Amino acid sequence: MTTSTPVGAGLVLRDLAKSYGPVAAVRGVDLSIAPGETVALLGPNGAGKSTTIDMILGLAPPDAGSVTVFGSSPARAVADGRVGGMLQTGQLISELSARELVAMVAALYPRALPVDEVLAIAGIQGFATQRTTELSGGQAQRVRFAMALVANPDLLVLDEPTAALDVEGRHDFWASMSEVARQGKTILFATHYLEEADSYADRIVLMARGRVVADGAATDIKSRVGGKTIRATLPGVGVDALRSLPGVTGALRRGEAVSLACSDGDAALRALLGAYPDARDLEVRGAGLEEAFLELVAEDEEAAR
Numbered sequence: 361m362t363t364s365t366p367v368g369a370g371l372v373l374r375d376l377a378k379s380y381g382p383v384a385a386v387r388g389v390d391l392s393i394a395p396g397e398t399v400a401l402l403g404p405n406g407a408g409k410s411t412t413i414d415m416i417l418g419l420a421p422p423d424a425g426s427v428t429v430f431g432s433s434p435a436r437a438v439a440d441g442r443v444g445g446m447l448q449t450g451q452l453i454s455e456l457s458a459r460e461l462v463a464m465v466a467a468l469y470p471r472a473l474p475v476d477e478v479l480a481i482a483g484i485q486g487f488a489t490q491r492t493t494e495l496s497g498g499q500a501q502r503v504r505f506a507m508a509l510v511a512n513p514d515l516l517v518l519d520e521p522t523a524a525l526d527v528e529g530r531h532d533f534w535a536s537m538s539e540v541a542r543q544g545k546t547i548l549f550a551t552h553y554l555e556e557a558d559s560y561a562d563r564i565v566l567m568a569r570g571r572v573v574a575d576g577a578a579t580d581i582k583s584r585v586g587g588k589t590i591r592a593t594l595p596g597v598g599v600d601a602l603r604s605l606p607g608v609t610g611a612l613r614r615g616e617a618v619s620l621a622c623s624d625g626d627a628a629l630r631a632l633l634g635a636y637p638d639a640r641d642l643e644v645r646g647a648g649l650e651e652a653f654l655e656l657v658a659e660d661e662e663a664a665r
């Protein structure tokens with residue numbers, strides 16, 4: 361796979377804002393993504409992710425602020441083939457086969473990748489001769505990925521790229537994306553699959569109500585939520601007794617297994633073993649990305665109220 365070396369700054373958003381009537385979809389977003397980074401854009405529905413992506417791709421003009429892509433405007437970067445976009449919506453041209461459609465897109469750009477190479481990366485050789493109207497949702501999504509990749513862009517912008525894929529398809533997609541990332545491409549993807557962000561992003565940007573509320577590595581985001589969970593096998597002890605232990609804020613029982621939500625994991629673990637030395641199969645884990653996501657969004661909503 362041939363690549364080009366990005367020059368200048370990567371993706372830079374400065375005080376970016378966009379409203380639709382009385383709805384402020386994006387409010388003062390500042391974000392910089394260096395060349396070669398893979399960044400996940402997370403947020404609940406209505407957080408402003410898709411609107412931000414539309415402005416990065418030049419599909420919607422900002423009301424205020426600016427977007428630059430490797431030092432150029434979005435329109436210039438797209439015209440030069442430096443940006444590939446994969447959106448959630450949009451129909452594929454019905455009169456063409458999957459291969460013909462990818463080849464047509466390739467013909468628009470001066471340094472496009474070989475079509476057969478892109479078909480292989482996207483995993484669509486097996487249905488490349490089928491017309492786009494005959495494709496399943498997952499197959500059509502793979503064709504959209506090939507269309508974004510064939511221009512040989514420096515920046516790939518992907519909006520919910522695995523939304524129509526089954527578990528195996530999602531695994532294959534991210535195997536392909538990992539190979540693309542190793543070539544030095546800059547990747548920005550929005551997803552509702554938090555485990556994908558945790559596994560594949562160098563960095564996570566969390567949006568809520570049109571603003572960035574957290575930005576950092578997945579480990580940094582998760583560390584902002586200090587609680588821990590203790591799981592153990594402990595028959596015969598009521599949840600009320602477990603909730604009364606120091607450092608424990610909540611307790612659940614499922615059969616012989618108990619799960620303790622803790623504000624102070626160390627104190628809770630010492631108290632649990634001191635009171636119930638027969639506890640076994642102990643597991644202690646910090647907050648996952650889902651817990652951090654939910655808590656940070658809730659904190660932002662509470663602050664707004």
